[in-house]
Amino acid sequence: MPDQPCSVLLPGCDQSFALPAGWTLASESPLTLAGPEGDLSLVLVREPLQEDLAAQALAAWRSYEPAFAAPVRQQIEAHPSDGWERVVQIIYERPAAESRLAMAIVHMLAGFAYILLIDAAKAAFSRRGAQISEILLAWKPADLVEVDLAGVAAKSFGEQERAELEAFLRLALERFKVPGAAIVIVQNGETVYAEGFGVCRAGGSEPVTPETRFMIGSTTKPLTSLLMARLVDRGVFAWSTPVTEVLPGFALADAETTARLEMRHTVSASTGMPRRDFDMLFRYRDVTPEDRIAEMRQMSPTTGFGEVFQYSNYLVAAGGYAAAHAYAPGLDLQAAAVKAFDELVFAPLNMERSLLLHKPAAGDATPHGYHLSGEVVPIDPVIEEFPDSSAPAGAAWSTVLDIAKYLRFELSGGFAPNGDRLLSPENLAARRAPAIRIGDRHGYGLGLFLQQQYGLQLIGHDGNTMGFSSGMFFLPGLGKDPEAGHGIGVAVLTNARAVNDFLGALQQRLLELFFGAPRKADAMVEAACKARAEATALRLERVQTSPEATAWIASLLGDYRSDELGVARIVQEEDGFVMQCESWSSALGSRRDASGKNLLVLTSAPWKAEFRFQPAEDGSELVLDGGQQTYRFVRVSPG
Secondary structure, rough: OOOOOOOOOOOOOOOEEEEOOOOOEEOOOOEEEEEOOOOOOEEEEEEOOOHHHHHHHHHHHHHHHHHHHOOEEEEEEOOOOOOEEEEEEEOOOOHHHHOOEEEEEEEEEEEEEEEEEEEEHHHHHHHHHHHHHHHHHHOOOOOOOOOOOOOOOOOOOOOOHHHHHHHHHHHHHHOOOOOEEEEEEEEEEEEEEEEEEEOOOOOOOOOOOOOOOOEOHHHHHHHHHHHHHHHHHHHOOOOEEHHHHHOOOOOOHHHHHHHHEEHHHHOOOOOOOOOOOOHHHHHOOOHHHHHHHHHHHOOOOOOOOOOOOOOOOOHHHHHHHHHHHHOOOOOHHHHHHHHHHHHHOOOOOOOOOOOOOOOOOOOOOEEEOOOOOOOOOOHHHHHHHHOOOHHHOOEEEHHHHHHHHHHHHHHOOEEEEOOOEOOOHHHHHHHHOOEEOOOEEEEOOOOEEEEEEEEEEEEOOOEEEEOOOOEEEEEEOOOOOHHHEEEEEEEEEEOOOHHHHHHHHHHOOOOHHHHHOOOOOHHHHHHHHHHHHHHHHHHHOOEEOOHHHHHHEEEHEEEEEEOEEEEEEEEEEEOOOEEEEEOEEEEEEEEEEEOOEEEEOOOOOOOOOEEEEEEOOOOEEEEEOOOOOOOEEEEEEEO
């Protein structure tokens, strides 16, 4: 018999919670939960709220680990949800060589602090992050009151809603320093709002309009699963067909997983395959889809089938290319994918300005990143070619008007603009059925996130590249006739990197306008912008770029090579030190970790010190911690 799940009574709750499979109760005082591999612990403490949250969190740490003394890196006021009054996150510094994470998340309610401590290897946090969220979301004290809007009818989008939305957008875009954005709203089968804000390029004058083309990143994934579903409808393959039958030669490092992998698994985030985006980011020039598929022969799952949500762009790309190969077997994978998207998705939906692959042209939005100082700056469009060899996972370009046509397809129950059924009800439902849970109210279908918020069902997918952020969601079934197009759909495209906080606040404001949800959007913007400003100040304080602070980098000049990420060369130029990789280059800076050791960091936009290389004591290699994968750049020749 399979092991019975372990159930625990979380502090302040009146009902037991069944832990995810493999998790155990390590201690009752303080309540400590251990992850399946033993490299992750969660500590849950409930006690009367104190004024000094940092001190209260430190005391909680010392009840678990008496010698805990990690310094605080940042304390962030997050936006509360689901009935909580306040939420604060405290992130601690750990030496880079430990590859560990320490964090406290403090929820506050009715005079009590509910403190979750996360003590984890970075690999474990990456591997089990969805289950950590599941446990956190299950921590619902008996006196927590949640808002339920399931029975509330949506308001029609009128002039008052338009005025409130535009006032919010103008302020939020300015606060988040987003150069330009476009938004569309579909309600009951009609486009009720479409507008552009700002400019295509910071410092320029060309305005963003609803027809401006943006890169949409992972918002491509629902289109990929639609393409696959159409081929399932045609009988080209089934969702249960093994990938190896559709794409001969496909293989992972693990033979058992290769044999079990079905077409549906490639877009379900349920196989245990880890995220390996660094491989795509560092080396992509002259890399083909066939090369990416071949790279997967060295990759294996890190969790079991159906065990936990893990997001793999490689696997979505493999599924999309396999489907395209089945549709156009005489073409190479990239040409087949372009043909399949054009003929099975874009043309039937009249998405006339949408492309799977695209070189930016006049009138398109320009990608932007953030400088170390927090200022938004245009980035080299070549950087945005990194997804091209994994295009079905996130390379498409589109406009909000085109995405509105896709939203009408979803809300109509699967019909094309000409009235023909584009997708069967069975496969429309298959894409929206939970394939893996992320919590009691969240999950992932086939290329679609599934979310319950305020009792409302939201389906969609955000997307991020190095210089664009996008959001798309819809609320189906708000009318009696699902084929009448009832429901609400929203798409927003921006030309700034990683503005997910803006997208979340916008979604909240729309739920406020349509359903009367609690007014939190303004506070969400305020909290997110405050956290960004604090992070920028800390970055400027800790990342050094002066000649004196970076002089030590001279000892690292030379050529390096990583088996996975390719070559890197460190050179000294007139303005300082630079790392030249196969596909891009960046200025270098210096940062000390919690142990006092020097780290090498990338300082050019869009990287802003996010990649931190640990030099070996003898200078023989640079180590880059990718969570579940450690990358080593071995020195092959000195400078």
